[in-house]
Amino acid sequence: MDSVSPTSEIAVETRGLSKTFGSKVAVRDLSLAVGRGEIFGFLGPNGAGKSTSIKMLLGLVRPSGGEGFVLGAPISDVAVRRRIGFLPEDFRFYDWLTARELVTLHGRLCGMTTARLAVRAPDVIDLVGLSPHLDRRVRGFSKGMLQRLGLAQALVHEPDLVFLDEPTSGLDPMGRRLVRDILRDQRARGATIFLNSHLLSEIEVTCDRVVFIKDGAVVAGHDLRADQRGELRVVVRTGNLSGHAVEGLARWTTSVRVEPEALIMTVSSPAAIPDAVRHLVASDVDIFEVVPERVPLEELFVRIMGEDPGL
Amino acid sequence: MRSVWIMAGVTFREAARRKILWTALIAGALLLAIFAIALRVQVHEFQSRAMSPFVRYQVESGMLMIGLYTCDLLAVVLTILTSLDTLAGEISSGTIAAIATKPMARWQILGGKFLGFAGMSAAYVCLTFGGAVAVAYAATGVLPVHPARGVLLIVFECLEALSVTLLLGTRFSSLTSGVLALGLQGVAFMGGWLEQVSGFSQSADIVTLGVASSLIMPGESLWRRAAYEMQTPLAGSLSFSPFANVSIPSGTALVYAAVYLTVVIAAAVWHFGRRDL
Numbered sequence: 001m002d003s004v005s006p007t008s009e010i011a012v013e014t015r016g017l018s019k020t021f022g023s024k025v026a027v028r029d030l031s032l033a034v035g036r037g038e039i040f041g042f043l044g045p046n047g048a049g050k051s052t053s054i055k056m057l058l059g060l061v062r063p064s065g066g067e068g069f070v071l072g073a074p075i076s077d078v079a080v081r082r083r084i085g086f087l088p089e090d091f092r093f094y095d096w097l098t099a100r101e102l103v104t105l106h107g108r109l110c111g112m113t114t115a116r117l118a119v120r121a122p123d124v125i126d127l128v129g130l131s132p133h134l135d136r137r138v139r140g141f142s143k144g145m146l147q148r149l150g151l152a153q154a155l156v157h158e159p160d161l162v163f164l165d166e167p168t169s170g171l172d173p174m175g176r177r178l179v180r181d182i183l184r185d186q187r188a189r190g191a192t193i194f195l196n197s198h199l200l201s202e203i204e205v206t207c208d209r210v211v212f213i214k215d216g217a218v219v220a221g222h223d224l225r226a227d228q229r230g231e232l233r234v235v236v237r238t239g240n241l242s243g244h245a246v247e248g249l250a251r252w253t254t255s256v257r258v259e260p261e262a263l264i265m266t267v268s269s270p271a272a273i274p275d276a277v278r279h280l281v282a283s284d285v286d287i288f289e290v291v292p293e294r295v296p297l298e299e300l301f302v303r304i305m306g307e308d309p310g311l
Numbered sequence: 312m313r314s315v316w317i318m319a320g321v322t323f324r325e326a327a328r329r330k331i332l333w334t335a336l337i338a339g340a341l342l343l344a345i346f347a348i349a350l351r352v353q354v355h356e357f358q359s360r361a362m363s364p365f366v367r368y369q370v371e372s373g374m375l376m377i378g379l380y381t382c383d384l385l386a387v388v389l390t391i392l393t394s395l396d397t398l399a400g401e402i403s404s405g406t407i408a409a410i411a412t413k414p415m416a417r418w419q420i421l422g423g424k425f426l427g428f429a430g431m432s433a434a435y436v437c438l439t440f441g442g443a444v445a446v447a448y449a450a451t452g453v454l455p456v457h458p459a460r461g462v463l464l465i466v467f468e469c470l471e472a473l474s475v476t477l478l479l480g481t482r483f484s485s486l487t488s489g490v491l492a493l494g495l496q497g498v499a500f501m502g503g504w505l506e507q508v509s510g511f512s513q514s515a516d517i518v519t520l521g522v523a524s525s526l527i528m529p530g531e532s533l534w535r536r537a538a539y540e541m542q543t544p545l546a547g548s549l550s551f552s553p554f555a556n557v558s559i560p561s562g563t564a565l566v567y568a569a570v571y572l573t574v575v576i577a578a579a580v581w582h583f584g585r586r587d588l
Contacts, residue, residue, distance in 0.1 A: 058412045061587040081414040088408040094321070096328050108317050109413040153409065 011036045011161050011192035012057060016066035018216075019052050026052040028216035029066065034209075036160075039183055039193040041203040041210035041224075045305055049216035050196045051089065054163055057194075058086055071161055082111050085159035089166040089196075091150030095139040099125055099149055102138060106153035117156070124152045129178055143170035151179065155186070162186060163194045168202055180206050204297040212304045220304045224297075232270055233299075236263040237289040238280070245283035252276040266295065314415035318423020319430065326393050326431040335389040339439040342385070343446055346378045350450035371451040376538060378443040379455070383465050383534050385439065387496060390432045390469045391476050395489040397424050398480035398583065407588050417584040425477060425576065432469040436462060455541035464537035467568065468530045472496060474572055475528070478579040481586060495528040503531030525560075529568040532560040 012034040019027040027049040034040045044050050055061040057068055057075055073080035093102055103121040104114075112120065125134055128148040133141070141149065147170040154162055164183075168176045176199075183193050183206055197203050203210060204224065211221045231254070241263060249256050252272040253265040263280075267273060273292060280287060326332060353374060357367055398421075401407040410420060440462050448454055455461055475495055479488035502524025509518040525532045539559045 055408075055588070060408060060411055062585065078414055078416050081412060084412070086409070086412045088405055090405060091409065092404060092406055093409055094325055094406075096325075105317070105321060106409070106413070109314060109410070109415065111313075111414060150409070 009036055010034065010069070010072070011038070012040075012068075012070055012194060014053075014057070014066065014068040017053070017056060017063050017068050018065040019049075019056060019061060020064045025216050027056065027063075030213070030216070030218060031066075032211055032218055032221075034192060034194060036192050037187060037190055038209060039187055039195060039207045041207035042194065042196045042213065043200070043203065043210050043301060044213035048213045050213055051165060052216075053213070054165055054194070054196055058084070058163060082157070083160040085154035085157065085162040087147075087150045087154040087162075087164045087167050089169070091146055091153075093138065093153075095141075096137060098135045098137055099130055099141075099152075100134050102149060103152050103156050107156040110157035110159075112157055120156060124156045125149075127155070127182060128152045129175075144172060144175050147171055148175065148178075151182065155182075158189075159191065161192045161194065163196075165196045166198065167195070168197065168199055176202060200297045200301055210297070212301065214305055222297075222300060231266060231268055231295055232273070232292045233264065233266050233295050234273055234276070235289075235291045235293065236265065236277070236280070236287060237261060238263050239286035239288065241285050242283060245280055245285050248279050248283060249276055252279070314413070314419045315422045315426065318410075318415075318420055319426035320423075322397065322424045322427025323430050325397075326428055329393050331389065331392045332431065332435075335385055335392075335435065336438075339382070339385055339435070339442070342378070342381050342439070343442045346374075346381075346443060347446045347450065350374060350447060354450055368453065371447070371453045372542060375443070375447040375451075375453050375455065376542065378447060379440060379461065379465075379541065380534070380538070382436070382439040382443050383468065383537070386432060386436045386465060386469050387472045387530065388493075389435055390428065390472045391489065391492045391496065393431065394424075394428045394473055394476045395480060395492060396485045397428070398477060399483060399485040399488050402588055403484065411588050418580045421477065421481075421580055421583050425473065428473050429466075429470055432473065433466045436465050436469060440465065456543055457540040461537045461541040464533050464540065467572075468533040468537075471528070471530045471533065471568060471572055471575075474575040474579065478575050478582070481579050481583040496530060498524050499528035499531040502526075502528070503535055506532070506535075525564070526567070529564065529571050532564050533568055536560040536565060 010033050012032070014030050014032055017027060017030040018025070030049075030053055042050050042053070052061055056063050057070055059075055059078070059081070063075075068075040070077075071080050071083055097105065100121050103125055104117045107117045107121060108114070122131070122134060125131060128151050130145060130148055130152065133145065138146070138149065147167065151164070151167060154164070168179050171179065180202065183195070186193060195203065195207060208225050209221065209223050211218050213219065241258065246256055246258060246263070249265055252275050253267050255266040257264045265276065267276065270292065273290070277287065277290060350371075353370065357370075398407075401410075407420075411417065440458075444455060444458060472492065476488060476492040479491050483491065502521050505517055505521030505524060507521075509521050536559065
């Protein structure tokens with residue numbers, strides 16, 4: 001991926017960032033740029049180096065090589081973290097605090113005044129749907145409630161950049177929808193979201209752009225906003241399909257698969273569909289149905305990552 | 312400094328909630344109760360027979376020092392046990408990730424934790440020390456000669472133990488840190504006794520061993536200096552005990568302890584600042 005200067009338009013940038021633990025390479029030459037106001041998805045299989053990358057961007061892990069910038073400042077800069085929120089995977093904190101105390105403490109550490117937090121803490125706890133538990137000790141919270149509270153502490157100071165590591169992993173469907181809405185609200189106010197998640201269906205409906213990371217290196221990027229005008233999968237229910245008709249589709253398609261009841265082809269743009277259908281009709285193929293659909297992210301993921309080699 | 316004080320506050324509250332603190336408070340209360348009973352029995356025994364005021368003062372002063380020495384041991388062990396989990400435990404559980412990504416340097420996190428535990432230890436020392444002195448004064452009328460110096464030196468000893476525990480916590484697991492911190496405390500204890508023995512044996516090797524042990528962990532020498540400050544010279548000169556004046560740690564030993572504390576804290580800051588979390 002091309003490198004971009006750390007300008008005001010870039011929220012996160014890395015250039016050749018790498019991390020090794022002894023002889024193990026966790027992150028290899030990571031170069032990426034995330035624009036301001038984007039919801040950015042960071043995808044990869046277990047052990048690909050996603051969490052280590054996020055930890056380097058947040059100053060938790062020292063890079064072995066390369067450089068990184070967040071909101072225009074080097075990743076070692078402490079002051080810039082005032083404008084950054086972070087929800088760690090499996091968020092946990094002192095469980096004797098109440099929800100209000102926990103969020104207030106994190107807000108104070110981010111430089112907020114007690115007076116401001118007296119208003120803001122209940123508001124952000126309400127935002128994540130925990131108002132009824134405002135003054136309850138965290139000890140009795142379920143995993144999903146802790147995850148929501150973690151999101152509240154990440155957002156309490158209205159950061160410009162939010163890193164979320166598996167934010168919906170412990171949530172029920174209602175909770176996931178809530179997080180999705182919150183992320184969209186955050187983007188609407190101009191915040192950038194850097195999202196690390198295994199839930200591809202969530203990423204698909206939330207993110208503007210994704211990159212795939214494998215064995216510590218970026219292997220592909222994908223702009224989900226461009227999908228409407230980009231690659232599509234078209235399911236065509238046919239009859240009387242001939243080999244000649246299928247071979248002729250190569251001109252408009254990137255892949256073709258024949259199944260008993262349907263022909264499944266992939267086109268690089270919607271504009272190719274009418275020509276492909278005209279070709280089938282001209283080849284005396286009976287057409288009952290043509291259904292264009294986006295290539296599911298999961299399919300893209302498997303295609304890029306390859307089959308699971310097992311653990 | 313605002314972040315340091317916020318961290319100190321939450322650390323103090325965290326420490327105050329630990330069961331070990333309440334256990335130590337109960338142990339301290341039990342100690343004071345036993346101490347009060349022992350003093351009462353002793354005073355009663357003195358009254359039943361003719362006793363030279365000199366010998367009586369010697370015994371009562373010695374008993375006060377026994378009470379204060381127990382307070383000292385309890386405070387040091389409490390300091391180690393409450394603080395050993397604060398870095399290692401939070402690193403292994405991931406709790407530290409939500410703190411270390413806030414706009415504050417790692418040294419501020421460590422500084423806040425140090426101040427929080429230091430406050431708890433100081434409060435515990437004041438409480439138990441004050442209790443022991445009050446009990447002894449009520450029963451016998453004996454007071455330490457320089458109680459403020461004694462308290463400060465005992466708190467200083469707790470800070471030595473705290474700094475070593477925090478340094479170990481930046482590198483090792485909670486369990487390993489605890490074993491090593493208590494082990495070092497054992498070295499300090501042995502060093503103190505060896506230096507006492509050397510006062511009688513005149514063996515250069517024993518002196519060297521005692522001094523070397525006290526250099527590795529100077530905590531016990533701070534107690535012996537505290538004992539020296541709290542007794543009259545006469546009371547301290549006639550016994551072979553952890554509070555005898557046979558081998559009094561010098562001003563240089565105190566300076567060494569201060570340098571030791573500074574170096575250990577600096578090493579903890581350096582290592583915590585560089586390590587991956």
